[in-house]
Amino acid sequence: MNETLKKELQSTFNGVEIVDIHETRTAIIVPSVSVPVVLRKLKESGLNRLSLLSCVDWIGDGKFEIVYILTSYMQNDDEYTPNDEWHVFLKTKIPRDHASLKSAIDIFENAEPYEREIHELFGVHFDGHPRLTPLFLTQKYEVPPFRKDFDTRQYVKDTYDAIPMVED
C-alpha cells in the first residue's frame, strides 16, 4: 500500500489501524464514526470501486463487523502491472444491540443493494438509506436469519418439519 497515504490516514484520523495482509492487500480498521470520511478519502486516493459490503457477527464480543471491500480500477490499461491491483478492506465494529451505521450511498452509489441485504439478513440499520425493504426474503423471521443467535435447526423443525407428509 501507498506509504504516503498510510501516513496521511494515520495522522488525519484518530484510532486508525493499518494491517498489511499481503503486498497488494491492506486492512484498515477504523471507528464507526469515521467510516464516511475515510471512505471518501480512499475513493479520492484511487480506490474508486466498492466491490462488496459485508458483515460478520461476533456474537461473543457483542459486535457486528462491517467490511467494505474496495478495489482500484486502472486508469490506463497499457501501464498496468499486477502490483497496481490494490485491495483495501475497511473494517469497523458496531454494537450488536440497535446496530446502526451511516449509509455509504452518497459516496458509493452501488452500496444500496448491499446495505439492503445486510439490513435484511443481520438487522443492521443504515441511516440515510432511501429504502430498507426486503431484498430476497419472502418469509417473516423473528430474528434476522444470518445472526448467530438465529436457531436454524429449531426454525426448520418448527416450519418445514411441522408440515405433514401427504397421506395416500
Add this chain to the structure above:
Amino acid sequence: MAHKYSLHAVYFCTGCGIIEIPPVITARWDAERFGVIPVPTPRQGNLFMITGYVSVKTLEAIIRSYEQMPDPKYTVGFGSCPINGGMYWDSYNTIKHLDKYIPVDGWIAGCMPRPEAVFIGVTHLWTLIDKGKADGYLRYKKNYASYRKNQEALFGELGWPPLYELPNWKKEETISKR
C-alpha cells in the same frame, strides 16, 4: 402408453442441478435418443424435473408451473436436495421434502447425478408409466385438499384459486381466511 417415448421436459431451472441439463439435452449425451426434449413453457410439457434445492420462493413458481401442465404429467426430483434437503437440511429458506407440496413420481439421487443417471431415471419412468404407477397427477387430484393445505401452511395465503374443487369443509375454511 405411447406418450412415454415422447416426454417433453419443462426447461425450468431450480437449483445447481440445472447445470447437468444442457449436456443431457444436447449433442454430447443427446436426450432425444430417449424421446426427451425440452419445451419452453409448462403448458407444452409433461415431464417436470426439479433440478436441485428448492427455496420457498421457487416452490411457489414450481406449484404454479406444475398446475399449468396438461395431464398426464410426471414429476421427477433430481438430486439430493428435493428428496430430504440434502446439504441444505438445516437451511432457513429451502423446503426439505418436495413431495409434501406436489406429487413426485420418481427420484434421481446424487449430488450431482450424472447424465447417465438421468437416462436410467427416464427408462425407469417408462416402466412406471407402463404399469400405471406414475400416477402423481391422479394423486394430486385425489389428495388436492391435503396438498393445498400444506402449501398454505408454508405461504399463508396463496395468490391463485384452487386447481380442483375442494371438499366443502375445506372450501369454507379458504373463504373464511379471505
